[in-house]
Amino acid sequence: MIIGNFVEFGGCNMWRDDDDRLDNILNFIVHKRISQYPLICPICSTQELNFYMHRYKEHVHKGAIWIWCSNCKYFSHFSLVVPDWWENSNWIALEDLTALPINLESKREQISKHIKNTIGNN
Numbered sequence: 864m865i866i867g868n869f870v871e872f873g874g875c876n877m878w879r880d881d882d883d884r885l886d887n888i889l890n891f892i893v894h895k896r897i898s899q900y901p902l903i904c905p906i907c908s909t910q911e912l913n914f915y916m917h918r919y920k921e922h923v924h925k926g927a928i929w930i931w932c933s934n935c936k937y938f939s940h941f942s943l944v945v946p947d948w949w950e951n952s953n954w955i956a957l958e959d960l961t962a963l964p965i966n967l968e969s970k971r972e973q974i975s976k977h978i979k980n981t982i983g984n985n
């Protein structure tokens with residue numbers, strides 16, 4: 864499913880992406896095995912692990928995912944084949960989607976609502 868990894872560091876040292884445990888969460892997300900949201904962070908064990916996926920164009924599957932913890936600031940960012948169940952939000956602009964999840968973190972309450980609605984729609 865993962866078609867490439869383009870994690871890159873910005874100039875900000877606050878966010879870190881050097882822990883594989885976040886990548887292991889990806890499988891649960893893609894297969895919609897999400898029993899609670901936010902998720903439990905495998906690094907700091909708080910329930911503050913967020914994610915957001917984005918399909919680059921409608922009706923295509925190519926997109927990206929960001930997984931990040933609001934507490935310990937570990938994150939992971941991949942390109943991937945976005946699963947069918949995912950719906951983009953219409954209030955995330957393409958310019959919000961930088962490698963570091965800074966803009967997503969500031970919208971995490973909205974993202975949480977979006978994900979809970981989306982998960983409930985099956």
Ligand SMILES: [Zn+2]
Nearest residue numbers: 904907932935
């Ligand atoms: Zn954490």
